[in-house]
Amino acid sequence: MAFEFNRNFDISFLLSKQKIILFILTVVLSLLFAVGVYKNQKQEVQKLEKKIKEEKELNEIVDDIKLQEKEFTEYLVEFSEKDPAFIVEEISGFARGSGIKISSLAPQKKIDSDIFSILSFDVKVEGLYHRIGDFLSRLESSPAILHVIEINLYKAVISRKKRTKRRRKTVEGRDDILTADIVISVAFIKE
Known part of the structure; x- marks a missing residue:
């Protein structure tokens, strides 16, 4: 419809x-x-x-x-740029605080860029395993912002002759002393 x-x-x-x-x-x-x-x-x-x-x-x-x-x-x-002597003193203080001995500490060539500079050190230390670990921990957590780049850890030995037999003994006559070769670097901004 x-x-x-x-x-x-x-x-x-x-x-x-x-x-x-x-x-x-x-x-x-x-x-x-x-x-x-x-x-x-x-x-x-x-x-x-x-x-x-x-x-x-x-x-x-x-x-x-x-x-x-x-x-x-x-x-x-x-x-900010730090004096190398300050960094050496800081590393030495960490070694003393950890109870280890620094055998040698030598700076490497400084690496410069436009903004940053990197200063590295070859450090040789002797001590007990856990004390070396404490030293590394102190380095990594330092306010100077030190970085561990390389570590070579080995048993420290000195040859000593005895009348009855030849024997190799470690530093200080202890068998548990280790030597660590460490490369440490610190980066800082140029002023």
């Missing part, structure tokens, strides 16, 4: 209800306008919320950068 338009529609009925129709039309248009404004404002609020979130994230990043800058400044002080 098809919808058929009534040709006998009376327009006078609409004219008599003109005020009601205008009121309804005004309400409908006002609602459509309000919905449009609401959608635009909702989008604007979402954009502002997104911008606030981004600003908060940026503030967190800025705070992290400030913290890292502070830490970097502290490390910069530790990495």
